[in-house]
Amino acid sequence: QVQLVQSGPEVKKPGASVRVSCRASGYRFMNYAIHWVRQAPGQGLEWMAWINPGNGDIRYSQKSQGRVILSRDTSADTAYMELTSLSHEDTGVYFCTRGDRTSSLFDPWGQGTLVTVFS
């Protein structure tokens, strides 16, 4: 079945960087975008960025621009999200989700990766 599996929880110190992976299976990885969404503890969903694995096209939210780096490895059907210069405000759960290129369907979602920034 179509599935996105994310890497495990991370604990980082302020100023460090973290990279979260999102491995796709059950569909042609190149044909769908991967979006990244953040949820801080007790807060709402925040859209961060998306990547088109087919051509490498990337779009970032204004807030993510400059600190978030998206990449992909098409040989491994995996997308990556790197967040640099971490601060305590970056603590939260990070989700990847598959985006359809001709609709606003975001499905499925990865299980989420908890990133804790702790000094």
Added chain:
Amino acid sequence: QSALAQPASVSGTPGQSITISCTGTSSDVGGYNYVSWFQQHPGKTPKVLLFDVNKRPSGVSSRFSGSKSGNTASLTISGLQAEDEADYYCSSYTTSSTSVFGTGTKVTVL
């Protein structure tokens, strides 16, 4: 890009219908029919309820329906059930080729 505006909370009794609004601008909600709605129970992954304003993915109950007028989209839950108690979020495509989520609405079944 500012978050789309949703009411913080909406409540209803079992069997009742409730509507959640999602207000944006002509650069997002008003400019495209690319509005989605998600349900999230505590500690769970978001689940898509509707996409492209009013399309339901396979397996989603017909009790969930969507509409849009101008810069405001709406989600209606008919025949409210206890299991509908959750957080609900809208999202929209934007003119910057990005997406934006709503502020979220907590639905309480009284």
